[in-house]
Amino acid sequence: MKQLALEALDSAQRPGVTYADVRVIESRDRELGTKNGKPGQVSSDESVGIGIRVLADGCWGFAATDDLTHAGVESAAALAVDIARSSALAKKHDVTLAPEAKHEATWVSPCQIDPFTVSVEEQLSLLTAVDKELRRASGVTLAQTSMIFHRSRQVFVSSIGSVIDQTRTTSGAGFEAYSFKGDQIQKRSYPNSFGGQHQLKGYELIHEIDLLQHAPRVAEEAVWLHSADQCPEGRFDLILDGSQIGLQVHESIGHPIELDRVLGSEANYAGMSFLTLDKLNHLRYGSDLVNAVCDARIEHGPGMGTFAYDDEGVPAQSNDIIRNGQFVGYMTSRETASAIGATRSNGTMRATSWARLPLIRMTNVSLLPGEQTLDEVFAGVSHAIYMETNRSWSIDDKRYNFQFGCEIGWEIKDGKRIRMLKNPTYSGITTEFWNSCSAIANRDHWVLWGVPNCGKGQPEQVIGTGHGASPARFHNIKVGAAYAG
Amino acid sequence: MPVEILSQSQCHEYFDSIQQAAKALGVSDVEALFGAHFGALTRFANNTIHQNVAEQDRWISIRVALDHRTARATTNRFDSDSIRAAVEQALALARSAAANPDLLPLTEPSVISETKRFDAPTAAATPEHRGRAVTEAIRIVESAGQTAAGIYSTGQSIEALFNSRGVAAWHAETMAQFSITAMADDSSGWAKASAVSRESFDPLALARSAAEKARLSHDPQEIAPGRYTVILEPAAVLDLVGQIFGDFSATAVADSRSFLTDRLGKKLFGDNIQILDDVAHPLQAGVPFDGEGVGRRKLTLVEAGVPRDLAYARSSAQRAGVEPTGHGFPLPNEVGEAPLNIVIAGGSTSLDEMIASTDRGVLVTRLWYIREVDPYEKIMTGMTRDGTFLIENGRVTRGLRNFRFNQGIIELLNNVEALSPSVRASGEEAFDMVVPAMKVRGFNFTEVTRF
Numbered sequence: 001m002k003q004l005a006l007e008a009l010d011s012a013q014r015p016g017v018t019y020a021d022v023r024v025i026e027s028r029d030r031e032l033g034t035k036n037g038k039p040g041q042v043s044s045d046e047s048v049g050i051g052i053r054v055l056a057d058g059c060w061g062f063a064a065t066d067d068l069t070h071a072g073v074e075s076a077a078a079l080a081v082d083i084a085r086s087s088a089l090a091k092k093h094d095v096t097l098a099p100e101a102k103h104e105a106t107w108v109s110p111c112q113i114d115p116f117t118v119s120v121e122e123q124l125s126l127l128t129a130v131d132k133e134l135r136r137a138s139g140v141t142l143a144q145t146s147m148i149f150h151r152s153r154q155v156f157v158s159s160i161g162s163v164i165d166q167t168r169t170t171s172g173a174g175f176e177a178y179s180f181k182g183d184q185i186q187k188r189s190y191p192n193s194f195g196g197q198h199q200l201k202g203y204e205l206i207h208e209i210d211l212l213q214h215a216p217r218v219a220e221e222a223v224w225l226h227s228a229d230q231c232p233e234g235r236f237d238l239i240l241d242g243s244q245i246g247l248q249v250h251e252s253i254g255h256p257i258e259l260d261r262v263l264g265s266e267a268n269y270a271g272m273s274f275l276t277l278d279k280l281n282h283l284r285y286g287s288d289l290v291n292a293v294c295d296a297r298i299e300h301g302p303g304m305g306t307f308a309y310d311d312e313g314v315p316a317q318s319n320d321i322i323r324n325g326q327f328v329g330y331m332t333s334r335e336t337a338s339a340i341g342a343t344r345s346n347g348t349m350r351a352t353s354w355a356r357l358p359l360i361r362m363t364n365v366s367l368l369p370g371e372q373t374l375d376e377v378f379a380g381v382s383h384a385i386y387m388e389t390n391r392s393w394s395i396d397d398k399r400y401n402f403q404f405g406c407e408i409g410w411e412i413k414d415g416k417r418i419r420m421l422k423n424p425t426y427s428g429i430t431t432e433f434w435n436s437c438s439a440i441a442n443r444d445h446w447v448l449w450g451v452p453n454c455g456k457g458q459p460e461q462v463i464g465t466g467h468g469a470s471p472a473r474f475h476n477i478k479v480g481a482a483y484a485g
Numbered sequence: 486m487p488v489e490i491l492s493q494s495q496c497h498e499y500f501d502s503i504q505q506a507a508k509a510l511g512v513s514d515v516e517a518l519f520g521a522h523f524g525a526l527t528r529f530a531n532n533t534i535h536q537n538v539a540e541q542d543r544w545i546s547i548r549v550a551l552d553h554r555t556a557r558a559t560t561n562r563f564d565s566d567s568i569r570a571a572v573e574q575a576l577a578l579a580r581s582a583a584a585n586p587d588l589l590p591l592t593e594p595s596v597i598s599e600t601k602r603f604d605a606p607t608a609a610a611t612p613e614h615r616g617r618a619v620t621e622a623i624r625i626v627e628s629a630g631q632t633a634a635g636i637y638s639t640g641q642s643i644e645a646l647f648n649s650r651g652v653a654a655w656h657a658e659t660m661a662q663f664s665i666t667a668m669a670d671d672s673s674g675w676a677k678a679s680a681v682s683r684e685s686f687d688p689l690a691l692a693r694s695a696a697e698k699a700r701l702s703h704d705p706q707e708i709a710p711g712r713y714t715v716i717l718e719p720a721a722v723l724d725l726v727g728q729i730f731g732d733f734s735a736t737a738v739a740d741s742r743s744f745l746t747d748r749l750g751k752k753l754f755g756d757n758i759q760i761l762d763d764v765a766h767p768l769q770a771g772v773p774f775d776g777e778g779v780g781r782r783k784l785t786l787v788e789a790g791v792p793r794d795l796a797y798a799r800s801s802a803q804r805a806g807v808e809p810t811g812h813g814f815p816l817p818n819e820v821g822e823a824p825l826n827i828v829i830a831g832g833s834t835s836l837d838e839m840i841a842s843t844d845r846g847v848l849v850t851r852l853w854y855i856r857e858v859d860p861y862e863k864i865m866t867g868m869t870r871d872g873t874f875l876i877e878n879g880r881v882t883r884g885l886r887n888f889r890f891n892q893g894i895i896e897l898l899n900n901v902e903a904l905s906p907s908v909r910a911s912g913e914e915a916f917d918m919v920v921p922a923m924k925v926r927g928f929n930f931t932e933v934t935r936f
Contacts, residue, residue, distance in 0.1 A: 086612035120581035180741035267634035401934035
């Protein structure tokens with residue numbers, strides 16, 4: 001792979017080219033599932049290809065191909081340069097890149113149990129047992145389980161002399177129990193919706209989340225929701241479980257801090273951001289309790305956004321985003337760093353595959369744990385609504401107004417659950433919401449959640465991101481508007 | 486790049502290799518889904534081209550079936566060793582899976598109607614062609630004192646399905662898309678088109694339309710959320726109503742996860758709602774066969790407000806005792822099937838006539854981030870975006886700040902007061918469809934955002 005990458009780099013360095021980088025990626029996936037006791041998805045996928053990115057005449061060009069013959073790579077390199085030259089038709093200024101050192105490294109993500117060496121029989125046997133357990137609950141009308149494993153090895157080389165060989169293995173698994181009755185479809189998922197939990201781990205993740213143990217409770221909750229009261233409409237203190245906090249962070253902190261979005265790169269599709277450059281170091285993003293980081297280092301945890309180097313050869317870093325409620329940082333790239341006066345990219349450029357261009361993507365954007373016990377989060381107010389596990393999510397194209405729905409809610413009085421609530425939703429404005437944060441549970445309850453389906457870019461790239469979060473409480477939040485009127 | 490990226494004869498040759506590899510392993514039932522794609526996309530923002538890409542990929546996805554077991558292995562390497570390894574992998578996975586009594590033998594050959602959807606100039610579009618069109622579009626928006634962002638993409642794709650029972654289906658298609666957002670100081674406008682031929686739309690006309698919407702929506706006013714008469718332009722109809730079609734699936738109904746569970750054949754929408762699935766419609770695109778190689782049939786999904794037909798894959802059709810409709814996804818899968826070539830019948834009211842007949846309402850260009858709040862009532866939430874206008878006394882009078890909506894689609898399709906002629910529309914929340922603009926009473930806006 002390294003030789004191929006270096007040959008492609010040579011081929012890309014044509015007249016007018018001031019920078020080039022090449023990624024050769026070999027990837028492997030396994031996807032398994034069951035539905036109502038029968039096999040569902042049973043598949044594997046292997047892919048290899050090369051992506052060549054060049055700066056020529058001051059503009060970007062990118063071409064990717066699965067044709068790894070000498071002629072195929074030459075053709076792709078030539079196309080990348082042609083494309084860059086056509087970009088110059090509408091050039092306003094030359095692209096400049098923040099300096100970056102040359103890096104030579106090999107990195108393999110921690111993986112205690114290689115999921116591809118665990119037999120498919122064993123994996124399907126576990127899913128089938130979980131599926132059976134879900135269907136033991138009378139009233140469950142649909143049981144689904146899934147596992148997904150992914151490994152990719154990427155060799156990155158660039159014209160500044162970097163040669164970086166990285167291998168990442170991710171695992172994910174989860175289940176869903178549906179219950180249809182009368183005029184309602186209710187659903188419960190574990191450990192989270194979006195196919196469960198996803199991390200940069202091997203098969204040890206599957207052991208840790210213990211699907212089988214949680215199946216009976218989750219299945220019963222799906223059925224019990226039919227007997228639950230509708231979530232009331234009004235303003236309440238709101239407590240969210242860690243997985244929902246993770247998605248709230250993703251949508252209302254992670255996306256707004258993408259500097260390419262702030263600068264307009266996504267204006268036609270994913271949108272822009274309310275975090276205009278004047279807000280850096282000036283905006284009160286949240287209450288004093290709110291501290292958020294963007295951290296791709298393995299020290300932060302085995303997240304979907306953990307790596308050693310990003311896809312333009314910048315080492316993984318940890319950066320403060322919100323410090324004691326104050327907005328202090330964006331996610332940047334070599335091209336955008338100078339827009340905030342930075343002299344170096346903070347290393348967040350990622351691509352979904354060899355066929356796609358690296359973009360600024362969330363790495364692990366995490367809400368740091370607070371100091372309160374879970375009991376203190378719940379008992380800190382006399383009356384609250386607690387919501388668990390995301391069911392719907394939506395936010396405007398500048399990331400101000402959001403609305404989330406969860407699978408299950410509970411009315412809380414004096415720290416105790418007094419009744420189950422169905423169809424809970426809440427909504428708000430990003431900065432008002434984070435400024436209303438009144439408690440965050442401590443590290444004992446902090447989990448690095450994986451969101452496997454973050455979309456951005458044209459052509460669209462769907463990538464996994466990490467979000468560390470623990471349960472948290474918010475004051476005076478609008479609840480239930482989605483079902484009102 | 487070659488005009489034909491994966492020919493029918495090449496697929497035949499590769500399938501021969503696959504069959505030989507399968508036979509050597511004692512497997513007689515084998516199916517191969519071939520795919521190939523060459524696409525290029527020129528992306529612009531801040532009145533300049535900032536991302537400009539091309540990609541070429543081909544893949545073979547091999548499925549074996551034995552003893553009511555099946556599994557799939559996919560590779561993008563076409564050499565004989567890789568093909569053999571993929572067959573071995575599919576077989577190993579299938580042997581590991583439990584038997585599924587619902588699994589049917591591979592599809593027998595049947596008549597598949599041909600749909601001609603390959604446009605040579607679109608396949609051959611160069612970076613320079615896209616760059617020049619984008620430069621001109623930017624110039625139009627820039628000359629209005631605004632900032633342009635968008636894409637111009639062109640590409641071709643091949644999809645083919647061969648199996649050991651003799652199915653040999655092959656389809657080539659081109660697709661071009663142009664999308665543009667024009668941004669003024671406190672407002673924006675948007676326009677998008679897609680077609681098999683790049684000559685079917687005019688990027689410059691789209692640029693002018695986006696710029697005009699941005700101009701008209703300047704200094705947007707905030708009005709209280711509530712129930713309003715709305716006029717949804719075709720892209721807004723597509724993105725919102727398009728959320729329901731995954732439920733027109735026999736498997737989804739059997740799983741009780743469709744809003745049509747217990748509602749088929751009952752009056753659900755207004756009399757003026759007629760919806761077809763028709764791959765052969767002249768404004769449609771897409772493959773005329775499904776993931777098992779069954780030819781797609783025309784479906785009457787909704788007739789005079791009554792849900793009628795469902796899409797059936799082969800296994801769901803057998804369970805129901807009907808013929809498959811050619812809408813199945815590649816096996817194995819959990820979701821079964823779905824209609825993918827939606828045509829919502831239009832009416833005769835122009836957009837201007839809808840506006841002229843509205844005393845007070847909201848004109849919506851585009852919707853964004855639409856997600857399902859309630860799966861049985863089909864309540865959807867989302868935002869308006871890039872051109873939301875107040876209508877007063879039959880005229881568009883000013884731009885509005887964007888709304889969040891929480892709107893049931895069943896309710897919406899009961900409140901349609903007028904329909905425009907249908908057009909091919911393209912949005913970002915659902916696949917492209919043929920849809921009209923709709924005038925809808927009592928649309929539920931629940932919140933207003935800050936812009």
